[in-house]
Amino acid sequence: xxxxxxxxATLSVSPGERATLSCRASQSVSxxxxxxxxxxxxxxxxxxxxxxxxATGIPARFSGSGxxxxxxxxxxxxxxxxxxxxxxxxxxxxxxxGQGTKVEIK
Amino acid sequence: xxxxxxxxxxxxxxxxSLRLSCAASGFTFDDYAMHWVRQAPGKGLEWVSGIxxxxxxxxxxxxxxxxxxxxxxxxxxxxxxxxxxxxxxDTALYYCAKAQDSSSWYLFDYWGQGTLVTVSS
Numbered sequence: 001x002x003x004x005x006x007x008x009a010t011l012s013v014s015p016g017e018r019a020t021l022s023c024r025a026s027q028s029v030s031x032x033x034x035x036x037x038x039x040x041x042x043x044x045x046x047x048x049x050x051x052x053x054x055a056t057g058i059p060a061r062f063s064g065s066g067x068x069x070x071x072x073x074x075x076x077x078x079x080x081x082x083x084x085x086x087x088x089x090x091x092x093x094x095x096x097x098g099q100g101t102k103v104e105i106k
Numbered sequence: 107x108x109x110x111x112x113x114x115x116x117x118x119x120x121x122x123s124l125r126l127s128c129a130a131s132g133f134t135f136d137d138y139a140m141h142w143v144r145q146a147p148g149k150g151l152e153w154v155s156g157i158x159x160x161x162x163x164x165x166x167x168x169x170x171x172x173x174x175x176x177x178x179x180x181x182x183x184x185x186x187x188x189x190x191x192x193x194x195x196d197t198a199l200y201y202c203a204k205a206q207d208s209s210s211w212y213l214f215d216y217w218g219q220g221t222l223v224t225v226s227s
Contacts, residue, residue: 034213036151043201043217044151055215087151091212094165097151 002026002090006098012106019075021101023088028068032092035064035073038100039084047086048073078103108132108216110202115221118192126221128185128202136160136180139205141214142187144198144223154200155187156211163211170196192225199223 003026013019023033031051036044046055048064051071061076075082083105088098114126128140141156155166155176164176175188185202199222203214 032210032213036214043219044214045217046206046213046215049206049210049213049215089151089214091210093212094167095153095212097153099150 002029002093002096004088004090004096004098006086006088006101008101009099010102010104012104013078014106015080016077017106019078019082019103021073021075021086021088021103023066023071023073023098025069025071025090029090029092031067032090033064033066033071034089034091035062036087036089037082037084038087044087075103108204110204110216110218112200112202112218112221115200115223117224117226119227120193120225122192123188123190124192124223126187126189126200126202126223128218130183130185130202130204133204135183137208139163139208139211140178140185141203141205141212142176142185143201143203143214143217144196145201145220146195146198149198152198153212156205157185158211159208189223192223194225197223197225 005024007022033051035048038044052064085100109131111129142154157176173191177186199220201220202218204216206213206215
């Protein structure tokens with residue numbers, strides 16, 4: 001099983017600031033990495049796939065990078081609706097998720 | 107608009123069974139693999155099971171293998187999860203999720219709102 005590790009567990013950011021979230025895989029997943037956003041009481045929403053491709057309707061302030069074992073999700077200027085939990089997921093093999101990063105208002 | 111609506115959750119005693127359903131609409135159901143993903147209260151996401159468009163390929167997480175059975179009825183645009191020998195650790199919100207395409211079997215582009223399964227005596 002490929003273990004996905006996200007850091008930090010919680011990120012406190014002021015609106016308008018940049019947020020950088022990290023995700024590490026225990027072995028290479030190539031570019032088969034996705035990011036999801038989950039708000040309280042809602043289902044996860046696909047943000048990024050292929051490590052860097054935005055899903056349909058996702059604003060340009062969300063960007064992804066990385067390959068192999070190290071990945072980053074960047075939110076360039078946080079809006080109020082971006083405060084949520086973010087999960088990375090590898091789909092190179094049997095899918096596994098990171099434990100999540102909570103982005104909270106500073 | 108893609109819609110996935112889960113049903114069938116509830117409170118069940120350990121060792122008993124439950125069958126979840128997911129009704130799909132807004133896309134050509136039999137073109138896509140489908141999956142179940144669960145989330146224990148206050149916890150992260152765990153893939154449970156997936157099934158290819160024609161039911162020819164099926165996979166399970168080790169945690170449910172031998173106890174859960176996934177199936178689909180393309181004529182009814184429906185996905186199912188038969189859960190037997192339920193344990194307390196199966197307590198979770200169960201999501202139905204659609205695979206993005208045939209080349210990314212485990213990439214989930216749409217999710218339902220989930221159905222809650224609580225296993226307790």
